[in-house]
Amino acid sequence: MTAQADKLKMAVFKFTSCSGCQTPFLNMETEILDLADHVDIACFAMASSATRPGPYDLTFVEGGISCEEDVRRINMVRQESKILVGIGNCAVYGGPQALRNFMSLEDLKRTVYPQPDLIHCFPTCKGIADYVPVDGFVNGCPVDQGHLQDYIVSVLLGKSPEVSSRSVCLECKMKENICLIVAEGVACMGVVTGAGCGALCPSFDRGCYGCFGPSADPNLNSFANLCRELGLTEDEINRKLRCIVNNAKAFREEVERHVPQPVKG
Amino acid sequence: MPRKVMQGLAGEDAVVERTVFNDIVTGLQERGYTVYGTVNEKGAGIFRPLGDAGEFSLRCTGGTMPPKDLWYPPFETLFTYDRQTGEFHTDIEETRHAVFGIRPCDVHALLALDEVFLGGEYQDPYYRARRVDLPLIVFNCVEAGDTCFCSSMGTGPGLDHDYDLLITDLGRSNGEGSERFLLEVGSSRGGELARGLRGEAAVDEDYQVKKRRLQETAAGERITLNTGDLPRLMHNGHDHPYWREVTDKCFGCANCTSVCPTCYCADIFDETDFSLRETRRKRRWSWCFLVEFGAVHGGNFREERIDRLRQFMQHKLNFSMGQYGFFHCVGCGRCIVWCPANIDIAQTGRVIRGDA
Ligand code: SF4
Ligand code: SF4
Ligand code: SF4
Numbered sequence: 001m002t003a004q005a006d007k008l009k010m011a012v013f014k015f016t017s018c019s020g021c022q023t024p025f026l027n028m029e030t031e032i033l034d035l036a037d038h039v040d041i042a043c044f045a046m047a048s049s050a051t052r053p054g055p056y057d058l059t060f061v062e063g064g065i066s067c068e069e070d071v072r073r074i075n076m077v078r079q080e081s082k083i084l085v086g087i088g089n090c091a092v093y094g095g096p097q098a099l100r101n102f103m104s105l106e107d108l109k110r111t112v113y114p115q116p117d118l119i120h121c122f123p124t125c126k127g128i129a130d131y132v133p134v135d136g137f138v139n140g141c142p143v144d145q146g147h148l149q150d151y152i153v154s155v156l157l158g159k160s161p162e163v164s165s166r167s168v169c170l171e172c173k174m175k176e177n178i179c180l181i182v183a184e185g186v187a188c189m190g191v192v193t194g195a196g197c198g199a200l201c202p203s204f205d206r207g208c209y210g211c212f213g214p215s216a217d218p219n220l221n222s223f224a225n226l227c228r229e230l231g232l233t234e235d236e237i238n239r240k241l242r243c244i245v246n247n248a249k250a251f252r253e254e255v256e257r258h259v260p261q262p263v264k265g
Numbered sequence: 266m267p268r269k270v271m272q273g274l275a276g277e278d279a280v281v282e283r284t285v286f287n288d289i290v291t292g293l294q295e296r297g298y299t300v301y302g303t304v305n306e307k308g309a310g311i312f313r314p315l316g317d318a319g320e321f322s323l324r325c326t327g328g329t330m331p332p333k334d335l336w337y338p339p340f341e342t343l344f345t346y347d348r349q350t351g352e353f354h355t356d357i358e359e360t361r362h363a364v365f366g367i368r369p370c371d372v373h374a375l376l377a378l379d380e381v382f383l384g385g386e387y388q389d390p391y392y393r394a395r396r397v398d399l400p401l402i403v404f405n406c407v408e409a410g411d412t413c414f415c416s417s418m419g420t421g422p423g424l425d426h427d428y429d430l431l432i433t434d435l436g437r438s439n440g441e442g443s444e445r446f447l448l449e450v451g452s453s454r455g456g457e458l459a460r461g462l463r464g465e466a467a468v469d470e471d472y473q474v475k476k477r478r479l480q481e482t483a484a485g486e487r488i489t490l491n492t493g494d495l496p497r498l499m500h501n502g503h504d505h506p507y508w509r510e511v512t513d514k515c516f517g518c519a520n521c522t523s524v525c526p527t528c529y530c531a532d533i534f535d536e537t538d539f540s541l542r543e544t545r546r547k548r549r550w551s552w553c554f555l556v557e558f559g560a561v562h563g564g565n566f567r568e569e570r571i572d573r574l575r576q577f578m579q580h581k582l583n584f585s586m587g588q589y590g591f592f593h594c595v596g597c598g599r600c601i602v603w604c605p606a607n608i609d610i611a612q613t614g615r616v617i618r619g620d621a
């Protein structure tokens with residue numbers, strides 16, 4: 001047993017998000033005992049209200065930056081953290097809620113809330129790297145428990161975590177899935193999406209939704225052309241690219257380049 | 266010429282019926298082998314362990330993925346390291362796999378990997394442990410797949426070496442009667458397996474039918490590539506504008522390299538469990554199509570997608586010749602089938618060499 005003071009002091013913070021990327025920490029059922037040997041979880045509100053102040057050795061941040069209060073907190077968290085890691089679509093790109101970046105905030109507020117004037121937020125939701133320097137990212141919507149574990153172990157061992165530029169296609173191939181594009185003519189986003197989910201949707205005959213964000217060098221122009229060949233309308237392509245990881249640069253730029261913008265409001 | 270019908274063959278070439286497939290599979294299983302063969306799943310052929318030969322599908326040409334994982338698995342542990350005692354532990358286990366229905370192109374691909382892993386000064390003990398005892402029941406191809414070009418690459422549709430048993434569908438005489446297969450014995454291990462099977466002694470005419478059927482198959486291949494002087498022409502075509510054209514379509518997904526039976530590149534990484542007690546050093550398939558592949562200290566030597574695509578095709582149609590003395594493209598056509606962008610290595614070869 002490592003003495004408390006020698007352990008890695010870890011924190012998990014949440015910003016604008018659904019909490020789905022913190023859940024894998026709670027799901028580390030058997031691993032958590034081993035983890036407790038080396039890691040001191042000092043602050044993780046979802047697990048315990050007994051939080052201790054920083055500084056922290058390793059901080060995971062879930063959620064995008066959506067309002068003034070988020071900006072104040074992310075700066076505070078940055079100051080208190082030696083290693084700051086953004087986890088999940090929201091922290092990396094702004095999350096599904098970044099859809100509002102492409103619409104009029106006032107119209108949205110009026111559509112959703114009975115008292116829109118009570119809502120104080122930015123017209124955009126963005127990833128944390130737009131506001132503070134970040135040391136690393138773990139992709140996913142939600143992230144994969146194994147990737148989080150790998151990150152923690154890597155920090156404990158002082159080595160760089162595994163990052164791979166593999167596409168979802170390669171996970172399909174390793175599972176010997178039959179390619180949905182080739183065999184079924186489905187406009188599957190796996191060809192332009194980073195691996196990490198284990199090709200979850202294609203394994204159930206659903207085209208990839210792009211949850212892990214763009215792959216390392218995605219050819220979105222060719223993907224949009226493929227969608228057109230498969231009979232998708234410009235609006236359908238737009239919706240596909242804006243479905244989950246809408247604010248990732250490669251997906252966003254492709255929509256902006258080729259697809260007519262939705263009517264605001 | 267009257268045929269000698271035999272209840273039990275003594276291990277010589279023979280003409281047999283489909284029923285012997287099961288005897289061969291069972292014979293292998295009785296000798297302790299796990300037998301893999303193509304099974305029809307969702308309209309495609311996938312190599313699976315066979316319960317019996319009934320599950321085997323003759324129609325699926327070479328399988329969606331090659332059977333490469335049997336001798337070169339996508340992930341494997343090279344050694345484990347106990348972080349407390351500092352001890353290393355290597356566990357190399359000899360496998361006993363057999364392939365029933367491997368095709369000539371894939372046998373050539375296996376021989377190419379033999380050259381890579383066992384041919385040089387340093388041999389790969391992990392590969393050897395899976396290769397040492399690997400019976401191959403080869404099926405010659407009497408019907409080419411849509412994307413096959415083995416006859417261009419000189420790797421099919423027939424094989425004349427490195428098989429234990431070789432089976433060629435002779436068709437039905439005059440279009441009727443029972444299906445007939447020529448069973449050829451290529452090794453003492455194959456002879457053992459053939460002993461006791463029911464069949465007729467093979468006669469000259471059977472070899473003639475086989476020869477004719479293979480010629481017809483070769484002639485029926487829709488994809489061709491002239492390999493004469495190809496490495497030099499590919500070398501000269503390094504800056505051909507066609508590379509850009511293809512790259513503009515390419516997703517960079519690496520499906521092509523992942524299904525190739527001769528791609529052998531790997532990446533080594535460590536996996537440590539949460540207790541930090543044990544580290545496993547692993548090897549996994551990797552490909553020049555991945556951005557990370559060319560990432561080295563200080564930069565990336567294949568920064569652009571065009572560089573990665575060109576490396577893949579140049580390795581198959583050019584560099585391999587200089588490295589090993591034969592092409593590492595065996596013309597199986599898998600990279601063509603499974604490219605979601607319809608990119609075609611043979612077409613690229615034709616354009617670069619100036620034939621198309
Ligand atoms: S390059 Fe393509 S056609 Fe050639 S052996 Fe590899 S997968 Fe088959
Ligand atoms: S084509 Fe690429 S991945 Fe395949 S063997 Fe050659 S260098 Fe390796
Ligand atoms: S499979 Fe096709 S699209 Fe994918 S990397 Fe290979 S050539 Fe490019």
